[in-house]
Amino acid sequence: MKKKYKVEVDCAACAAKMEDAAKKVDGVADASINFMAAKMTVEFEDGVDEIDTMKKVLKACKKVESDCSIEF
């Protein structure tokens, strides 16, 4: 299951950090951020709750980049 989310982030380097952080979250099979389009694509592992996982993703991202946001 792949889904796209709108993200808010100001610099390309921060987006790369968030991408790395999101990939390490449990339930996330893969994640990528397209900085210019301001879109995050998350591929979930089978059977995980998307909203729950996205909450964890946001938390992980906030840790590396405090003023980012993800709409989900």
Add this chain to the structure above:
Amino acid sequence: MKAKHKKTIVRIVIASILTVALAFNPFNLEKEPLFFLYLIPYVIIGYDVLIKAVKGIRNLQAMDENFLMTVATLGAMALGFTYTGDYNEAVAVMIFYQIGELFQALAVEKSRTSITKLMEIRPDYALIEEDGELTEVDPDDVEVGTTIVVRPGDRVPIDGIIISGTSSLNTSALTGESIPKDVSEGDEILSGCINLSGVLKVRTTREFGDSTVSKILDMVENASGRKSRSEAFITKFAKAYTPFVVASAVLVAVLPPLFLIIGGSDPEIQQWVYRALTFLVISCPCALVISVPLGFFAGLGGASREGILIKGSNYLEALAGTEIIVFDKTGTLTKGVFEVSEVRGTDIPEERMIELAALAESSSPHPIAGSLIAAYGKEIDRTRVTSVEDVPGMGVNATVDGIRVSVGNNRLMEKMGIQCDESDHLGTIVHVALDGSYAGSIVISDIVKEESKTAMEMLRSAGVKRTVMLTGDRDSVAMAVSEEVGVSEYRGNLLPGDKLLELEELMGESSERGKVVFVGDGINDAPSLVRSDVGITMGSIGSDAAIEASDVVIMDDDVRRVAVGIGISRKCMRIVNTNIIVTLIVKFGFLGLSLFGLVDMWLAILADVGVMIAAVLNSARALRYNSGIEGPKFQADADIE
């Protein structure tokens, strides 16, 4: 502008005023107490950078610009406290850095909004009728085969077939065509179109994710995900560059004083530390890191405004190096609309010939079949046709009303051992044999697109060395068309498989860095599209296979846009390369100068922010390109009037 950016402006203004006021030292303080007063503007302007630097260290990702700025400014503050009493520089560096960051964020946001206009074709909801009531649902949740309702003014959310209602559709977001298309029951309808007049009920044939509009948006959104060589270079460069500069700065601060001590003279520690800190300020790689992807993004956006969807900046880069362009004739240089112009050499009535040929070809997807059916002009009764055998690249054998009908080119006739009339008549000749004996031929001619000739001239003046036309048609037809269009070479008489071989041969002939581009209509040419350096399809929106196989999709079928695409890519690459070269010259120049103490921190931060702003402004130019083609622009705001 977002609240966050407004807050930054307020911080910049307050910190600047405080710093200017403190610079006059109104209380005539010594340097130690002054330090604490300067801490106020310093913290106001720099607290987020400091916090991020600390976090970076904690997350073991220390080597970023926040870290550089923190070390440089804290170092300068420390120097002021211990030696000089000058704190202005430290605060000023932070202020200018924040101005640069703000500018960068605004520039990115601005180009995002001007490009995401195209993305406004995304439908927000689908309407489903339940118990006589309309409910809005997320298009993602609509299953295949559901009936959705599209009201006038709505955007069609999902591909499907109309089951009731008639209306006209504005398809300009997909095809650039400004004349509304009339549709009624039974017609296929593509998502992304706008329903103009009547209420339509549509049975969906695809999921939202597989619908045309999603496919287009995916392409645009994922485009900047495929990195060009320049981008890959910058990423690598930035990774190696920052640690390199930090290490150099440490050496600058330590080595010279060490030598001076050994040499028995004054180590001038303060001076060398200052030079090392200046080094750090200059080293910030922001100008490159932001301007290169921004340049590509603007280039991709500029192209999509012209109806040219490029799947990634790597293809934009390749397109700029186009040396040979290979065109599939039918559907790209010609309209691909064939009309029966003559029936020859037959004793049976013309209508009967066309009827038999049309029925035999009735299940073939080839354009020739379409023109035969059009010339026949009556309802096709498929029950009259049996045992259809398709001979690829040659034609069709089928039994119609009990007669074995063979319809195809001279190769088909040769294969069957039938003598046929070789003539040099222009157009495609379809030979017909009935029960194994020759019955005559039908001449079908294709029409050359009006803009093809101009397109070839545009390509030549853009510096494309060779334009090659490939066709399955006879040499005489190929020659006539190639002369009319003005391509530099042609290859005729090709079987579908031969086109790929010809393409590979041309790729072998191209120079090492020269790229070979293949332009086709997406029908039967997927192998060539994939094999070429850049595969371009035209006018094939709605065909999954074509969009899948190609690297560039031209939304309408105007062949001049191929030249426009190359023009945009060349302009974009020029801009990106200028940015890289100028930035590197300025950076390394200033690094060298600072080593000899010729640059102070003021100049260093001004150069850093200045070159970044210049590069960003330069990048934004890639968005604007005057193609000279009148007609529709592919923007969502153009189609809602």
